[in-house]
Amino acid sequence: MFKKDLFKIKKIYDLCNCWLELNTKFTAISEINVCPMKNFDYKRRKLFSIGPHLIGLLFITAGLFAIASPVIFKSEIEPEKAILVGAAAITIGLMVVTSYSGTTFNFEEKKVKEYTSFCSYKIGEWSSLPDILLVKVVSHSYHATNTPNGISPTFSGYVNVYKVLLYANHPTPEFSFLYASNAQAMKEAKLLATHLHAELEISDLMV
Known part of the structure; x- marks a missing residue:
C-alpha cells in the first residue's frame, strides 16, 4: 500500500514538472512573438474626482434608489414608472462616468488624435504627428x-x-x-x- 502511494506521488510530481517545463517554453515563445506597440493612449480622467464623474455616480445612485423605492417604501408609485425613471437616471450616470478626454498616437502612421470618449466611443479627428x-x-x-x-x-x-x-x-x-x-x-x-x-x-x- 505504501509503495503504491509513493508511486502515485512520483507520478504527480513528474506531471507537475512536465507542466512547468511546457509553461516555461510557451512563455518564452509568447515573449518572442510579441508585436511591437502601435499606439499610445493617454486618458485624462479621475473616477472619484469632484466634477462630472461625481455627478454621474450620483445619477447612478439615484437611479438604483428610484428602482428600489416601491419595494422599500411600499409607495403608490407604479413599479413600471419607477423602473423607467431609474433606468434613465442610470443610463445618464453611466454616460457621464465613462466620459473622458484623451490623446492617442499612432506610431506607424505618425498621427495624433485629441478625443472625447463616451461609453468607449472616441470622438475626434486624426492629424499629422x-x-x-x-x-x-x-x-x-x-x-x-x-x-x-x-x-x-x-x-x-x-x-x-x-x-x-x-x-x-x-x-x-x-x-x-x-x-x-x-x-x-x-x-x-x-x-x-x-x-x-x-x-x-x-x-x-x-x-
Missing part, C-alpha cells in the same frame, strides 16, 4: 485643497505630480501628460522616446 525631438520628464509640486462635500475625504496639502513633456521645434511642449506616479511617468516617457525616436531628458529631481 509633428516630429518629436525631445521627451522630458519633470516633477511639479503644488498646494491642493478640496472642498468638503460629504462624499470625498477633505484634503489639504502639497501634492507631487510628474509631467511628461514632448517637444518639437518650439520652446513650448507640443504635448503634456500628467501622472501621479514617478514610476509610471518614467515608464511612459521611455516608451514614447523609443517609439518617437526622440531624446529622453530626465530632471535631476526625478533620479
Whole structure:
C-alpha cells in the first residue's frame, strides 16, 4: 500500500514538472512573438474626482434608489414608472462616468488624435504627428485643497505630480501628460522616446 502511494506521488510530481517545463517554453515563445506597440493612449480622467464623474455616480445612485423605492417604501408609485425613471437616471450616470478626454498616437502612421470618449466611443479627428525631438520628464509640486462635500475625504496639502513633456521645434511642449506616479511617468516617457525616436531628458529631481 505504501509503495503504491509513493508511486502515485512520483507520478504527480513528474506531471507537475512536465507542466512547468511546457509553461516555461510557451512563455518564452509568447515573449518572442510579441508585436511591437502601435499606439499610445493617454486618458485624462479621475473616477472619484469632484466634477462630472461625481455627478454621474450620483445619477447612478439615484437611479438604483428610484428602482428600489416601491419595494422599500411600499409607495403608490407604479413599479413600471419607477423602473423607467431609474433606468434613465442610470443610463445618464453611466454616460457621464465613462466620459473622458484623451490623446492617442499612432506610431506607424505618425498621427495624433485629441478625443472625447463616451461609453468607449472616441470622438475626434486624426492629424499629422509633428516630429518629436525631445521627451522630458519633470516633477511639479503644488498646494491642493478640496472642498468638503460629504462624499470625498477633505484634503489639504502639497501634492507631487510628474509631467511628461514632448517637444518639437518650439520652446513650448507640443504635448503634456500628467501622472501621479514617478514610476509610471518614467515608464511612459521611455516608451514614447523609443517609439518617437526622440531624446529622453530626465530632471535631476526625478533620479
